[in-house]
Amino acid sequence: MIKDIRVRFAPSPTGPLHIGGVRTALFNYLFAKKNNGTFVLRIEDTDQNRYVPGAEEYIKNALNWCGIPFDEGIEKEGKFGPYRQSERKHLYKQYADQLIKDGFAYYAFDTSEALNNHRKDHEAKGKTFIYNWHNREKLTNSLSLSKDEVTHKINSGIPYVIRFKSPQDEILHLTDEIRGDMKIDTNILDDKILFKSDGMPTYHLANIVDDHLMKITHVIRGEEWLPSLALHVLLYRSLGWDSPIFAHLPLILKPVGKGKLSKRDGDKMGFPVFPLAWTDPKTQEISSGYKEDGYLPEAVVNMLAFLGWNPGTEQELFSLEELIQEFDLKRVHKAGAKFDPEKTKWFQQQQLQKMDSDILVDQFKNILSEKNISTSLDLTTIVNTVKERAVFTMDLWELSNFYFISPTKYDEKAVKKAWKEDTSSLMHELTRILNDITDFSENNVSTTIKGWITGKEISFGRIMMPLRIALVGSLQGPDLFQIASLIGKEETIKRIENAIENN
Known part of the structure; x- marks a missing residue:
C-alpha cells in the first residue's frame, strides 16, 4: 500500500490545452483527492522550438476555471522544484552519463544525412529502418x-x-x-x-528522471504514450529505480467517423475542443472555448469524467466532490x-438547473445590464419560471425578454391559429x-379569468391562446397568470390593447 500518493499532469506549452489534456488532468486530480494525495503540475518545455508564448498561463487558467487546481507546481513551489523542465536541464546529463557508464546507453555520431540514406535504402528493399540491436554495431557509435x-x-x-541500448x-x-x-x-x-x-x-529521459525525483507514485496519462511504456x-x-504504477487513459474519439477528436472536428460541427478561448499569437486566429460559449465548469468536468469512466450505477450528474x-x-x-456534443449540452442544461438561484439571478442581472435594461420586476421568480428550458445562462434572456419588452410583432402562425373573428371583442371584454x-x-x-370563461360557456383556448399572444408575442412561455401578475395590471391591459390594435 502506497502511503503518500503523488500524481502529475505534465503538458507541453505548445498551444491551448485540448479537452483530452483536461480529461487527463481531471483523472489525475480525482485520483489524488480520492487518496489524500498530491496533484503536481509540471511544464515539459524541453522542446523550445515548439514553445508558444502564453500557453503556460493558459494551462494554469484552464485548470483553475475547471475547478481542478494543482497542489504543487509552477508558482506553487513544493520540495521538488523547479517545475519547468527547461529550468531542470542541469539534472539530466548525469543520468545519461550513468546509463552509458553502466552499459545501458551509448554515444551515436550518425549524421542526419547518413540515417536518411539508411532509411531510403531500407525502403527501396521494402523494409523499415530501425536503429537497434540488429544493426547498431555497424553504425557510427561508441559500440x-x-x-x-x-x-x-x-x-x-x-x-x-x-x-538507449534496448535489450536483445x-x-x-x-x-x-x-x-x-x-x-x-x-x-x-x-x-x-x-x-x-x-x-x-528528450521527453523520455527527462520524464523518467523528473517522475523519480518528484516521487511520483502513479503515472496517469493518455493512450498515445502506451508505445513508450516499454522504454520507460x-x-x-x-x-x-522502482517504476511508478502506470495507467493509460483511452482516447477521446470524433463524434462521427474514426480517429482522435481534433480542433477540426469542433470547427466543422460547431463545438469547442478547448476549455478557454485561445488566440494564436502568430496568426491571431481565435479558437472558441467552453467558458466563452457559456458552459459551466461543472458541466464540462461532469462531461469529461464520463469520457472513458463510469461509476457503475445509473447516476450521471455528479458534483466534483461526488x-x-x-x-x-x-x-x-x-x-x-x-x-458527443449533444450530451455535453445535456450536462450543461442539467448543471444549470442545479445552480444556486442567487448566482443565476446575479448572472441574469449582468445580461440585463449589458442590454441597458433596469427593472423592478421580481427577477428571482422570472428566472425560476424559464430556467427549465435554458441550456445556457444567455438563454434566460431569449426565454424571458417578453417580461421586459412589450411585443410589437406577433407570430404569424400563432395569430392565424388563435385570433378569430370575435377574438378582439372578447379581448376588449377581458380588459374590463x-x-x-x-x-x-x-x-x-387565475380564479377571476377562469371563472369568467366558465361563465361565458366558451372554450379556454379561445381566450388563453390570444391572451398569450398579447402578453408574449407567440404561443410560448411559462404560466400565463404568473406572467400577468409579474408584469402587473397596467402593463397586462396595455399589451392586450396593443394586440387588438395590431391583429
Missing part, C-alpha cells in the same frame, strides 16, 4: 568505434546523441492499471535517443470514448374584467 575514436570525436566537438531477446512483462498485463518482445524496440545534440534531454520501464530498471468519492481507475475503460381586479396576484387573476 562500433574504439574508445580512442569516441574520445577524439567528443573532444573535437563532433555532434552526438545518446541512445527478452520478453518484457508490463502492467497497466487499466489494460492489465502485457508482454513486449524487446527485439522490436528501437534505440531511442535520450539526449540530443543540443544538450537537452526499461529506463527505470537500468537506473536502479466524482472524487466515486472515482476508481478500475472503472476506466480500455476502449476509446466517443465525444382585469381592470376591476384589485388583488392582481397570480392565484386571484
Whole structure:
C-alpha cells in the first residue's frame, strides 16, 4: 500500500490545452483527492522550438476555471522544484552519463544525412529502418568505434546523441492499471535517443528522471504514450529505480467517423475542443472555448469524467466532490470514448438547473445590464419560471425578454391559429374584467379569468391562446397568470390593447 500518493499532469506549452489534456488532468486530480494525495503540475518545455508564448498561463487558467487546481507546481513551489523542465536541464546529463557508464546507453555520431540514406535504402528493399540491436554495431557509435575514436570525436566537438541500448531477446512483462498485463518482445524496440545534440534531454529521459525525483507514485496519462511504456520501464530498471504504477487513459474519439477528436472536428460541427478561448499569437486566429460559449465548469468536468469512466450505477450528474468519492481507475475503460456534443449540452442544461438561484439571478442581472435594461420586476421568480428550458445562462434572456419588452410583432402562425373573428371583442371584454381586479396576484387573476370563461360557456383556448399572444408575442412561455401578475395590471391591459390594435 502506497502511503503518500503523488500524481502529475505534465503538458507541453505548445498551444491551448485540448479537452483530452483536461480529461487527463481531471483523472489525475480525482485520483489524488480520492487518496489524500498530491496533484503536481509540471511544464515539459524541453522542446523550445515548439514553445508558444502564453500557453503556460493558459494551462494554469484552464485548470483553475475547471475547478481542478494543482497542489504543487509552477508558482506553487513544493520540495521538488523547479517545475519547468527547461529550468531542470542541469539534472539530466548525469543520468545519461550513468546509463552509458553502466552499459545501458551509448554515444551515436550518425549524421542526419547518413540515417536518411539508411532509411531510403531500407525502403527501396521494402523494409523499415530501425536503429537497434540488429544493426547498431555497424553504425557510427561508441559500440562500433574504439574508445580512442569516441574520445577524439567528443573532444573535437563532433555532434552526438545518446541512445538507449534496448535489450536483445527478452520478453518484457508490463502492467497497466487499466489494460492489465502485457508482454513486449524487446527485439522490436528501437534505440531511442535520450539526449540530443543540443544538450537537452528528450521527453523520455527527462520524464523518467523528473517522475523519480518528484516521487511520483502513479503515472496517469493518455493512450498515445502506451508505445513508450516499454522504454520507460526499461529506463527505470537500468537506473536502479522502482517504476511508478502506470495507467493509460483511452482516447477521446470524433463524434462521427474514426480517429482522435481534433480542433477540426469542433470547427466543422460547431463545438469547442478547448476549455478557454485561445488566440494564436502568430496568426491571431481565435479558437472558441467552453467558458466563452457559456458552459459551466461543472458541466464540462461532469462531461469529461464520463469520457472513458463510469461509476457503475445509473447516476450521471455528479458534483466534483461526488466524482472524487466515486472515482476508481478500475472503472476506466480500455476502449476509446466517443465525444458527443449533444450530451455535453445535456450536462450543461442539467448543471444549470442545479445552480444556486442567487448566482443565476446575479448572472441574469449582468445580461440585463449589458442590454441597458433596469427593472423592478421580481427577477428571482422570472428566472425560476424559464430556467427549465435554458441550456445556457444567455438563454434566460431569449426565454424571458417578453417580461421586459412589450411585443410589437406577433407570430404569424400563432395569430392565424388563435385570433378569430370575435377574438378582439372578447379581448376588449377581458380588459374590463382585469381592470376591476384589485388583488392582481397570480392565484386571484387565475380564479377571476377562469371563472369568467366558465361563465361565458366558451372554450379556454379561445381566450388563453390570444391572451398569450398579447402578453408574449407567440404561443410560448411559462404560466400565463404568473406572467400577468409579474408584469402587473397596467402593463397586462396595455399589451392586450396593443394586440387588438395590431391583429
